[in-house]
Structure formats: C-alpha cells, structure tokens
Amino acid sequence: MKVLVINGPNLNMLGIREPDIYGAQNFASLESFIKSSAAELGVDVTLFQSNHEGEIVDVIQSAYGVFDGIVINPAAYTHTSVAILDALKAVGIPTAEVHLSDINSREEFRRFSYISLAAKTTICGLGFEGYRKALEFLCENI
Numbered sequence: 001m002k003v004l005v006i007n008g009p010n011l012n013m014l015g016i017r018e019p020d021i022y023g024a025q026n027f028a029s030l031e032s033f034i035k036s037s038a039a040e041l042g043v044d045v046t047l048f049q050s051n052h053e054g055e056i057v058d059v060i061q062s063a064y065g066v067f068d069g070i071v072i073n074p075a076a077y078t079h080t081s082v083a084i085l086d087a088l089k090a091v092g093i094p095t096a097e098v099h100l101s102d103i104n105s106r107e108e109f110r111r112f113s114y115i116s117l118a119a120k121t122t123i124c125g126l127g128f129e130g131y132r133k134a135l136e137f138l139c140e141n142i
C-alpha cells in the first residue's frame with residue numbers, strides 16, 4: 001500500500017514552536033518516526049511538507065492514481081481551507097487526518113476542521129503516535 005503523508009505550515013518548526021503544545025522533538029524526528037512506523041506496517045510511505053496551501057492542493061491532485069491513502073496534518077489550514085477539502089474530495093483517496101495537539105481542547109477557532117468533512121478518521125492529541133494510528137487505520141480500512 002502506498003501512502004502519502006502531508007504536513008502543513010509551521011510543522012517544519014517542530015521543536016522550536018510552542019514546545020509546551022507540540023513537544024520538544026523536531027520535524028526530522030517526526031519524519032523518522034513516520035518512516036519507521038510505515039516500515040513496521042509494511043507501508044510504502046512518501047513524505048511531503050509545505051507552508052503553502054496551493055502546493056498542498058497540487059500534491060493532493062498529483063496523488064490521484066498513484067497513492068492508495070493519504071495521511072494529512074493540514075496544520076492551520078485545517079480551520080480555513082476549502083481548497084484542501086475540495087482537493088481531497090476531488091481525488092477521493094481514503095484520508096486520515098492527524099493533529100499532534102487536541103484541537104478540541106484549545107481555542108474555539110481550532111474546533112472546526114474543513115478537512116474532517118473529507119477524512120475517514122481524525123486522530124488528535126496523541127503527538128507523534130497519531131501518525132502511526134493513522135497509518136494503521138488506513139491499513140485496516142483500505
């Protein structure tokens with residue numbers, strides 16, 4: 001199974017940005033964690049990170065016919081991006097949404113996710129472990 005893992009804006013700043021919320025480990029550590037989780041599950045994983053909404057739309061479109069599943073942490077675009085929602089609906093690839101923090105127990109504006117309208121599951125508040133759970137979900141549901 002081929003899975004595209006997409007990380008959105010500011011996740012490349014992990015380890016520096018708000019460590020009390022997002023933890024002390026950096027983005028390279030997250031990528032290593034995702035790669036080793038995928039290897040354990042026998043998933044062929046491709047990693048992509050961007051701070052730009054249009055680039056995320058482009059990579060979702062280019063996943064059509066190539067990937068069996070998508071794991072996405074859209075970061076701040078979770079709460080604003082109809083374009084990313086529409087791209088996920090357009091390609092119809094089974095998608096698991098992940099958030100490091102528990103978006104439901106933070107500011108009110110983080111409680112709504114456009115991406116949840118297309119995702120088959122939303123995993124939040126588990127830190128890095130959420131990405132492993134998302135890969136497991138796709139393995140069990142594709």
Ligand code: DQA
Nearest residue numbers: 073074075076099100101110
């Ligand atoms: C996040 C939660 C979002 O609200 C926030 O904008 C992020 C990261 C998370 O992983 O907890 O950048 O998606």
